Amino acid sequence: MLLRESSRILGQDVDVDAVVDGGRPVVDADYGFPAGAELLAFASAANRVANPAMVSGGDDGQVDAVARLDDTRDKLLAAVGPDGLLEAAATVAAFNGLVRVADGTGIALDDAMIVVSSDIRSHLGLDTMAGAANTRHLGVIPAIDVAPEGSVGRVRSLFADRSA
């Protein structure tokens, strides 16, 4: 949702399907935004090394994963510089925590999120995931007090602390 909103603001035609499909080839891929291939290859490599249970092939697979992470880090550094690499590493780290607090406490999608993400969830088949069971009224458009208007309204309604 935030990817789609921000790409609209920046006028970039991001290939969301490819972004969320880690199995697609990334070499020279065009994701519709600068350094997309380098960023996504780095994210995938970092996730695999940080989560060895996800890596198939046992110890050999993990050795390969570490080498791949080193390679993708070098390429990302060349593409976006040290501050960009820092941002990418911090984002991967933050979301390795965020998915765990979300899935570990069984939160539902916010009502506003159900509304604005219905088409992309359907397109990507996300409603079949285990975590979807925590949102009991998927498929039902909930009544929300104030429909989020504009990009800031949509962002604030989804993730930002509206009390802030």
Added chain:
Amino acid sequence: MRDVRTWIEEARREATEAVARPGDWLTAVERLDVWQESRRADDDPIDRARRAAVSPAAVSDRHPDSEHLSAAAVDVVHRVATDPGRLIRAWADERIAELGAETYTELVGLTAIVRCLDTFTVAVGHEPDEPPRAVPGEPARHRPDDVGDVGAWVPQSIDKTMANVSRTLSLVPETNQAWRALVNSHYSRGEEFLDLNWDRALTRVQVEAVAARTTAELDCFY
């Protein structure tokens, strides 16, 4: 503008120190055991077998107690660490019945914190940090007044102005404070979060693409 590198380093140091202090319902040694168990889970044959199974429930083996945590607590840490996308309410209800909602939530929050810390280290290519020494003392044992059933597996803040992801750990304020400082420094950065065309080393699209790839690979619906 605050220097981001320093901000992240400070938040990481503060979170590391927070894990080693008495928390909400767990002592410092229990909290540090969460860190060790989170790391141990990566090479644990039971966790790998669960991850490979069609359903994690298909693997009946159980983890033993750790030095300071019960088997139920160890199970929470390992499952949240290695297979968060396939957690279900029935499993959580069993663990909550054994541990209490507060301790369960603290275990989830601590696992998220240490995975965030360790993932960053891996991503930038540094050696894993050595956990600090435990700080003696008693947990706060404070249950906030403004929590209730908001549809999640555990009680959370009833403040409807907060997004669900922002109140996941509101039942355990000590742990929540450390967690939110990490997220703020690593990703959201206060009011800057509202700006879809922010001025960072990576554009909003680039950051959100990395986030989307990460959540997809960890099978997260939210």
